[in-house]
Amino acid sequence: xxxxxxxxxxxxxxxxxxxxxLARCCEICIHCFKNAEVDKKVYSKAAREIGMATSEVIxxxxxxxxxxxxxxxxKMTQTAFGVFTESLQLPKDHxxxxxKHYSTNIETIRSGLSEVSKRPPHYKNLNWRLELEMSSRxxxxxIKPSFLLELQTQDGSECKSELLECEYSVMKNITSQLEIAxxxxxxxxxxxxxxxxx
Numbered sequence: 001x002x003x004x005x006x007x008x009x010x011x012x013x014x015x016x017x018x019x020x021x022l023a024r025c026c027e028i029c030i031h032c033f034k035n036a037e038v039d040k041k042v043y044s045k046a047a048r049e050i051g052m053a054t055s056e057v058i059x060x061x062x063x064x065x066x067x068x069x070x071x072x073x074x075k076m077t078q079t080a081f082g083v084f085t086e087s088l089q090l091p092k093d094h095x096x097x098x099x100k101h102y103s104t105n106i107e108t109i110r111s112g113l114s115e116v117s118k119r120p121p122h123y124k125n126l127n128w129r130l131e132l133e134m135s136s137r138x139x140x141x142x143i144k145p146s147f148l149l150e151l152q153t154q155d156g157s158e159c160k161s162e163l164l165e166c167e168y169s170v171m172k173n174i175t176s177q178l179e180i181a182x183x184x185x186x187x188x189x190x191x192x193x194x195x196x197x198x
């Protein structure tokens with residue numbers, strides 16, 4: 001059976017923590033599925049309550065998210081869940097705690113995943129025109145380039161068109177930021193999140 005969890009350090013955190021710490025991390029994980037954004041204070045407060053480092057709590061919650069998402073994707077029964085968690089080499093009392101949180105919150109996890117998978121408006125087409133102001137009455141021999149952009153986006157079946165005007169320096173900055181974003185798509189974090197969502 002394939003294991004979706006790629007963060008081995010997080011899985012090791014799950015092996016090392018006790019039952020009370022695991023239960024609290026499961027509660028935070030379910031809270032993350034209910035609310036798209038979680039305040040960092042939640043992690044630090046929980047870390048103080050259960051005697052863990054904040055980074056360990058974050059790793060544990062990330063690993064639990066991977067476990068719960070993998071189980072939801074495969075629609076696992078209790079037996080399949082047991083086999084899956086055995087492959088992670090978790091203690092048996094941890095398996096029962098995980099299954100209890102998974103089975104009671106499966107609809108919450110699925111609804112949280114469906115909210116994430118709803119697509120925002122996305123790029124369809126971009127038309128552009130370079131405009132040059134060669135001179136004006138007050139200033140001669142001063143070239144002032146600017147771009148006129150028509151950005152078309154699609155939201156479901158609806159197409160929207162926006163007109164934007166920007167100077168060359170702004171356009172250059174947008175281009176560099178988009179290149180950075182394209183490089184980020186190839187990162188391991190982005191691939192992992194893509195696996196979780198799909």
